[in-house]
Amino acid sequence: MGFREDVRKVKALADENRLAIMLALQHGEKCGCVLLEELNITQPTLSHHMKILCDSGLVASRKEGKWMHYSLSPEGISSYREMISGYVRCDCECEEDESDTCCCNTTG
């Protein structure tokens, strides 16, 4: 919702390993030990990254016995894409009127 929250969400994806985790989860739920085999990192590092991804809402977790199952959250995915669309967008149909707030326009 807020700007600070948006910054946190963008940063949640701004890491090599976390991007790789997003790819690894695209085909379904996986538990931590499997992710650990696929990524060349230690277990505490994986735990660290999963916490960030879960906090961002992109990933959901489910505990089953001693295993943690991680999966992409459809709501989080949707929310993230909407958030990004708010920043990465050209308002091409917007009038040029506002551009004359620039100090160095030669059109005036």
Place this chain on the structure above:
Amino acid sequence: MGFREDVRKVKALADENRLAIMLALQHGEKCGCVLLEELNITQPTLSHHMKILCDSGLVASRKEGKWMHYSLSPEGISSYREMISGYVRCDCECEEDESDTCCCNTTG
């Protein structure tokens, strides 16, 4: 194209000021001095952020006299959104077959 490049592009947006710059440019081209008034940062810091945004392809620059005009790049915007879509996505129609690569499935 490559994974490393994707990481760089995601990181290009993972900053409070750079997100604010993306918003500031949504309604058209602006020169550096105007951005400088809108953001509470110094001129070297702005120059630093603009370089990162331009390198990522999201922002285009145009020199006119002593002024630098910055604007959102439609191609960069489009490319960025496609790139993000590759990572932030649920393959919901995908079969669950691949999930049995997990060491701790109880369905088998």
Place this chain on the structure above:
DNA sequence: CACATATATTTACGGTTGTCAATGTGTAAA
């Protein structure tokens, strides 16, 4: 030419962040 303005670069500093070793917690099996 000297001077002012807009921007880029260099340099240094402080805070953040990714990483792993060590340890703690919880769960299941022997």
Place this chain on the structure above:
DNA sequence: TTTACACATTGACAACCGTAAATATATGTG
């Protein structure tokens, strides 16, 4: 209960990153 396994937490360290002062470059003005 003891042992083994999966995961979380803590602490420490190194690398990265945002920041601004100082300086450099480029353009325009007198």
